[in-house]
Amino acid sequence: MRIATFNINGIGARLPRLLEWLDEARPDICCLQELKAPTERFPQAELNALGYEAIWHGQKSWNGVAILSRVGAPAERIRALPGDAEDAHSRYIEAEVGGLVVASLYLPNGNPAPGPKFDYKLAWFARLQAHAAGLLASGAPVVLAGDYNVMPTDLDVYAPERWRDDALFRPEVRDAYAQLLAQGWTDALRTLHPGERIYTFWDYFRNAFARNAGLRIDHLLLSPSLAPKLKAAGVDREARAKEKPSDHAPTWIELDL
Template sequence: MKIVTYNVNGIKARLPRLLEWLEETGPDIVCLQELKSSDETFPEKDIRSAGYGAVWHGQKGFNGVAILARGVDPVEVQRGLEGEPEDEHSRYIEADVMGLRVASIYLPNGNPQPGPKFDYKLRWMKRLHDRARQILSEEVPAVLAGDYNVIPTDSDVFSVQAMQDDALMQPESRAAYRALCFQGWTDALRTRHPNGGVWTFWDYQAGCWQRDAGFRIDHLLLSPQVADRLVDANVDREYRGREKASDHAPTWATLRD
């Protein structure tokens, strides 16, 4: 089984690239982020024509998350995180699919920091911790996949100096990510590439793709029941270089059935 997280940076703008990638790679489960589409304008017909069922939590113009499954419809479990009722951002959706509990996550960026956006990021991470702990308590095979907007270690970035003031690399962001992993979640990509140097994002600016000036912010966290089934994990780096591509590349893990 292949499960993928992919920040598409606008599903309508990237739909040809998304459909192309689905056809060429045939993943089983896909967690999408940054749809930038309302629920009503999500391209369900195109997704179904490609052979995938879907659940989604949209928001006009920004945010938005979805879970796609090849040949089946995911069964939604939860949308949004508890703990901040006034938060209307569409950043979390969770579903049961193919014997897994899967969450698609689009964590807040947090810039500029310090400030209210960074405070919101840390509060959101605490809410994610609470939900992740609940999922672990159910002892179900689970994957928390998404754009975490956290660079976990110095080996996950092309230049520590260039990113040292960014919210993605602050000690508080990293500590919150480590705390999540310490609950019992396994970072799939880190497990397969322990020395780092594997990027999932390259900015559109300053020739970052051409210079390979990237970093790792897209993660798949596996519950103990799923970590035991991990075969491999990597990045479909090639797709970042295609015309009108997202600034993220699909990031995946394969599991034994």
């Protein structure tokens, strides 16, 4: 089974690129982030035409997450991360699909740091840790996929010295990610590419993609029962080279189920 995560950076503007990639790559399950569209503007018909059923949680102009499947309709479990009833951001959706529990998440950026946005990021991370611990305790096979807005190590950023004070790379954020992994989660891409500089995001500015000045911020975390089934992982970076692309590339794993 192939499972992918893709921050599409505006599903309205990038729909041709998304459909093109889905038709070529044919992931069984795909988690999307940054739909940047209200719920009623989700392109359900176009995705159905490619054989995908979907659940989604939209938000006008910002955020937005979805789970697509061609191995059966996703059965929604929750569409908000527990722990803060006041949080109206559409950043988390979770479903049972293909015999797995799959979550699509879009962790806050947190800049400028320090400040209220960074505090919100750390609080959201703490809520994710608490929920993830509960998922592990359930014993279910789980994939937590999405844009985590964190580069876990120096290997995950093209110029670490330039990013030390950024909210994606500050020690508090990397510590939070490490604490999440310490619960028992496996970072799929890094596990299969332990020493490789492999990126999932390249800014639109300063010719970043051509210079390979990238970041690895899109991650797929596997619960313990799934980790031994991991057979392949990669980044479809050619999608970033297309006309009017997302600034992220699809990141994927293959599980032998």
